[in-house]
Amino acid sequence: MNDTPSRVSDARTHACHDSTAFLTDMYELTMLDAALRDGTAHRKCAFEVFTRRLPAERRYGVVAGTARVIDAISNFRFTEEQIASADFLSDEAKEYLRNYRFSGDVDGYREGDLYFPFSPILTVHGTFAECVILETVILSILNSDSAVASAASRMVSAADGKPIIEMGSRRTHEQAAVTAARATYIAGFDATSNMEASLRYGIPASGTAAHAWTLLHVDENGKPDERAAFQAQIDAAGKDTTLLVDTFDISRGVENALEVAGTELGAVRIDSGDLGIMSRRVRHQLDEAGAFNTRIIVSSDLDEFAIAGLRGDPVDGFGVGTSVVTGSGAPTAGLVYKLVEVEGHAVAKRSSGKATYGGAKSAYRAYRASGVAVAEVVHPEGADIAQKPNLEYRKLTVPMIRGGEIVDAPFDLEDARELHRQARETLPWEGLALSRGEVAIPTQFVGFPEPAE
Amino acid sequence: MNDTPSRVSDARTHACHDSTAFLTDMYELTMLDAALRDGTAHRKCAFEVFTRRLPAERRYGVVAGTARVIDAISNFRFTEEQIASADFLSDEAKEYLRNYRFSGDVDGYREGDLYFPFSPILTVHGTFAECVILETVILSILNSDSAVASAASRMVSAADGKPIIEMGSRRTHEQAAVTAARATYIAGFDATSNMEASLRYGIPASGTAAHAWTLLHVDENGKPDERAAFQAQIDAAGKDTTLLVDTFDISRGVENALEVAGTELGAVRIDSGDLGIMSRRVRHQLDEAGAFNTRIIVSSDLDEFAIAGLRGDPVDGFGVGTSVVTGSGAPTAGLVYKLVEVEGHAVAKRSSGKATYGGAKSAYRAYRASGVAVAEVVHPEGADIAQKPNLEYRKLTVPMIRGGEIVDAPFDLEDARELHRQARETLPWEGLALSRGEVAIPTQFVGFPEPAE
Incomplete structure (x- = not known):
């Protein structure tokens, strides 16, 4: 170019x-x-x-x-x-x-x-x-x-000790994204998805895969192959990674994840649906399979109120995007x-x-x-x-x-x-x-x- | 340093x-x-x-x-x-x-x-x-x-042909301020307060004085001297400038403005109060003094709804800050x-x-x-x-x-x-x-x- x-x-x-x-x-x-x-x-x-x-x-x-x-x-x-x-x-x-x-x-x-x-x-x-x-x-x-920072602090209170990852870069100006990550870290967030913020400010970076990763894995007829996607991610990042399980069907996604990674899987991420209901179902499914240590990370339009609403649910960490970088109202x-x-x-x-x-x-x-x-x-x-x-x-x-x-x-x-x-x-x-x-x-x-x- | x-x-x-x-x-x-x-x-x-x-x-x-x-x-x-x-x-x-x-x-x-x-x-x-x-x-x-741009376009419609100046830099990330000015210009705003946006993108810049300018002008006892502030601004910028008349009392501010600049004054700006009522009063005061061509610019938490609400009032231009750079909700x-x-x-x-x-x-x-x-x-x-x-x-x-x-x-x-x-x-x-x-x-x-x- x-x-x-x-x-x-x-x-x-x-x-x-x-x-x-x-x-x-x-x-x-x-x-x-x-x-x-x-x-x-x-x-x-x-x-x-x-x-x-x-x-x-x-x-x-x-x-x-x-x-x-x-x-x-x-x-x-x-x-x-x-x-x-x-x-x-x-x-x-x-x-x-x-x-x-x-x-x-x-x-x-x-x-x-x-x-x-x-x-x-x-x-x-x-x-x-x-x-x-x-x-x-x-x-x-x-x-x-x-x-x-003022919005982020309320989310940290709501999360009650569970870690929050800032992942809102795409929802704000490209330079504001970098400094927003910094502000959320001051307020108690644990990591950011933003590479420049990690490099410039030394904030821990975090991230594994998007839906595009699963969708990329089609067979020669164009049929989805979620297991191939999970397998490739495990091969590259090890079993202690986070698999995104809701591209097609969440139960089937968790099944595929466990088949590929076994009970040593680090975490699954749920990015859609009723996160309370889904996290309980997925926890049950993981425990049934003996994956007691596999964590559940949720994301999807979370703000301080949604986070607080999940306090009784088996959620191990939150990914927060739009709401925090826009000051949650x-x-x-x-x-x-x-x-x-x-x-x-x-x-x-x-x-x-x-x-x-x-x-x-x-x-x-x-x-x-x-x-x-x-x-x-x-x-x-x-x-x-x-x-x-x-x-x-x-x-x-x-x-x-x-x-x-x-x-x-x-x-x-x-x-x-x-x-x-x-x-x-x-x-x-x-x-x-x-x-x-x-x-x-x-x-x-x-x-x-x-x-x- | x-x-x-x-x-x-x-x-x-x-x-x-x-x-x-x-x-x-x-x-x-x-x-x-x-x-x-x-x-x-x-x-x-x-x-x-x-x-x-x-x-x-x-x-x-x-x-x-x-x-x-x-x-x-x-x-x-x-x-x-x-x-x-x-x-x-x-x-x-x-x-x-x-x-x-x-x-x-x-x-x-x-x-x-x-x-x-x-x-x-x-x-x-x-x-x-x-x-x-x-x-x-x-x-x-x-x-x-x-x-x-989407918020700005609605404001341009609401303003119904009257000019709008973007002045929201201070309400958003310092780099987002520059590109926000660009986006408002695409949507039909007429000028920006932001110097970098003017330099980088060639957008007309606009701006005259803040309340600090009037407050700066105290006599040796610390008493406010609005006329001295207006006089100094006219001396520097000429009579075709915009005097900010609401630092103390608006009617007295307009009086002082007319005493200093006469009927050739370019514009007055009102940045507080009920802008509909104040603009009508100020228009009356200006017309009574023969300052028929002195324009009235209003600012103060304007959004598309507030602008539309002023359609029947003698307002000649709008300054818009917070609402446009934050996408008006x-x-x-x-x-x-x-x-x-x-x-x-x-x-x-x-x-x-x-x-x-x-x-x-x-x-x-x-x-x-x-x-x-x-x-x-x-x-x-x-x-x-x-x-x-x-x-x-x-x-x-x-x-x-x-x-x-x-x-x-x-x-x-x-x-x-x-x-x-x-x-x-x-x-x-x-x-x-x-x-x-x-x-x-x-x-x-x-x-x-x-x-x-």
């Missing part, structure tokens, strides 16, 4: 450079330009990432994408091609972009931590100019990754990036019904001695809070960038996964409910000099 | 090479490996992309992403790093991947065209091995792009990639209630003499159909790749946009209804030798 001719060059999958600087809305550049002209570009500002509410009346959210944000800020450098294309900009603005390096501070919640309405997930300090143009890429990353986290402070003055948009405190903020989470979380305590950055003697407090806000330099913060993926596991365990039991309802813990504003407008 | 230290290297935004080969599910590689071992790898196969139903009971879908798929197939080359990381593969499989070049044929619907249940949107011919490993990247692209198109033919034999999974015809297919769309579409006519590839004398037929399936070489097919973005505009006009009037209901035209299977299993 020849190289792509120019006719399709407008469709290239991604720009092959590390620059993240054009993953940006035009108005950030026009604001920058106007601010350079009127002298406000260099005002000291703080922008804050938070959400006013959790989608779908969920009980908690899961922070994901922060390490990708820090990386995107590092790579926020404009190429000459980008600058030349922004022909609406003044020469001064173009020169500013040419020399752009973020030189401010970033503080925020660790990846894997929980968040609630008004949790100050990320705070960016610097000049107006250097902070405002980071808005879009910061929100794109946090909104997509946190949406996936909430495909974006609804996080916003708002200017909260200008030259030390708290600022806020006037909005009916929205209690918004200006000013840069930090947060603690308060726990009972039993370890159960009771409140998200948000306070002005710099000030500290009066801690109640009967509660324990964990500081949620950690430094990530100081003067443009990345702080040695915990950005390890396994750390994030472990943090999330621990944080989820501290939720009061209502907080783990899958149903719509109230947020798991209230957000308290402490130490603010004035009420919200 | 220093280069990213190794602590965050697991979070890099994307791999900086053109290879699309690892945007792939692991099971495609294990199937490839097993097929090389048992000799089925080289069987001649056809895979087909289609959907069994349209999401949310919509009336039609819009094909988008095809040019990106063709490009992804061109760049489907494995790097040594990728091959080395796939340590579960046999040496034979690794060698196969090292030399991989797609050498088969691809046929399908043009970007911008409509599709319906069982429309054969894309058909991939080649050996099992070379076709099966393309599954994930093909579906990722078509499912994400078509989901966005249907974030993935539900397209599948199924093996339909092996060595000339039609194959299909047995599925209750799913009428599935095996074998490679092509399609026509049939129209009345008036130009109204009446049916999607799907027939076996190679065979042709008996055309009814009272109908006109348009061939939907066009060659895209032949023997691994890209055919000179119409992959121009403007062509796709124009094709969509024309195709949408041929829908029967019920087909443009925003409500849930039946598919706009039926899909007819003609000339198949045997009924579906």
Whole structure:
């Protein structure tokens, strides 16, 4: 195949450079330009990432994408091609972009931590100019990754200790697929089908065969030969593989699987039908044949509710696709990036019904001695809070960038996964409910000099 | 700022090479490996992309992403790093991947065209091995792009000729944002906020200022100074700009805008409140001041229903974000990639209630003499159909790749946009209804030798 001719060059999958600087809305550049002209570009500002509410009346959210944000800020450098294309900009603005390096501070919640309405997930300090143009890429990353992690965490709770494999790559943008796998891993999924996610992030990869594998095995007359397919898979992957048994008839599929692999077969996968009924039948069939250790993996439009509904059934693992990569009904986290402070003055948009405190903020989470979380305590950055003697407090806000330099913060993926596991365990039991309802813990504003407008 | 230290290297935004080969599910590689071992790898196969139903009971879908798929197939080359990381593969499989070049044929619907249940949107011919490993990247692209285009097209209908700007970048993955802008443009949006989409695809960029711009303008006591913000924007961008008037009080905002810009002001934008009521009030206020040509742009959680609800109001343009990039309730198109033919034999999974015809297919769309579409006519590839004398037929399936070489097919973005505009006009009037209901035209299977299993 020849190289792509120019006719399709407008469709290239991604720009092959590390620059993240054009993953940006035009108005950030026009604001920058106007601010350079009127002298406000260099005002000291703080922008804050938070959400006013959790989608779908969920009980908690899961922070994901922060390490990708820090990386995107590092790579926020404009190429000459980008600058030349922004022909609406003044020469001064173009020169500013040419020399752009973020030189401010970033503080925020660790990846894997929980968040609630008004949790100050990320705070960016610097000049107006250097902070405002980071808005879009910061929100794109946090909104997509946190949406996936928040959905995934509920599925992990629902699975009650049984492993979940993420297999949703085909249902989302090809690059979002890779980072979705990462977000689900933070939330407690065990593996991904996505090869790039496995290579890039070190997430265990998983996968054996699709229906196409069985359908490929026809005899010379075009008649299906499921046993030939199973035999070839066992020959290539050994008996500890997972055979997909529902291409034609599930009972016959299990029969064929046992005939070919015997009782040492690793697992069977069921990808259609009523998974509760089918898993019980298949378990019975496997046990009757003495295949007590052969596991049953199910997939097929599973979400947290379907997973919870299978708790009483002999299912040993789940494959989850569409629902998790699309946030299970909430495909974006609804996080916003708002200017909260200008030259030390708290600022806020006037909005009916929205209690918004200006000013840069930090947060603690308060726990009972039993370890159960009771409140998200948000306070002005710099000030500290009066801690109640009967509660324990964990500081949620950690430094990530100081003067443009990345702080040695915990950005390890396994750390994030472990943090999330621990944080989820501290939720009061209502907080783990899958149903719509109230947020798991209230957000308290402490130490603010004035009420919200 | 220093280069990213190794602590965050697991979070890099994307791999900086053109290879699309690892945007792939692991099971495609294990199937490839097993097929090389048992000799089925080289069987001649056809895979087909289609959907069994349209999401949310919509009336039609819009094909988008095809040019990106063709490009992804061109760049489907494995790097040594990728091959080395796939340590579960046999040496034979690794060698196969090292030399991989797609050498088969691809046929399908043009970007911008409509599709319906069982429309054969894309058909991939080649050996099992070379076709099966393309599954994930093909579906990722078509499912994400078509989901966005299908939602966007409904919004364009609802807007009834008024322009729509796509501004949803911050609500979706940073790379999905770029391709979402492309998909909305195919569907008839007029511009995007996304700089990379403008640079990469030549889509008009649009954007002026956010609330942060107004909030930045405080006096030395920290008091808001909206007029200073408007003045600075006019100074930088001229009077033909769009002033965002709802940061504090809309009426006062419009007053300030008119004081600064006079009646030559290009537009005002309203981003909160009841947009119908507010647009009428603002129109009145503008007209009273003689600013008859100042346009009113609205944004704020708009979707196709909200846009339709504003038809009677004095709105001159829409900014749409979250809803369009998340597919307005249907974030993935539900397209599948199924093996339909092996060595000339039609194959299909047995599925209750799913009428599935095996074998490679092509399609026509049939129209009345008036130009109204009446049916999607799907027939076996190679065979042709008996055309009814009272109908006109348009061939939907066009060659895209032949023997691994890209055919000179119409992959121009403007062509796709124009094709969509024309195709949408041929829908029967019920087909443009925003409500849930039946598919706009039926899909007819003609000339198949045997009924579906």
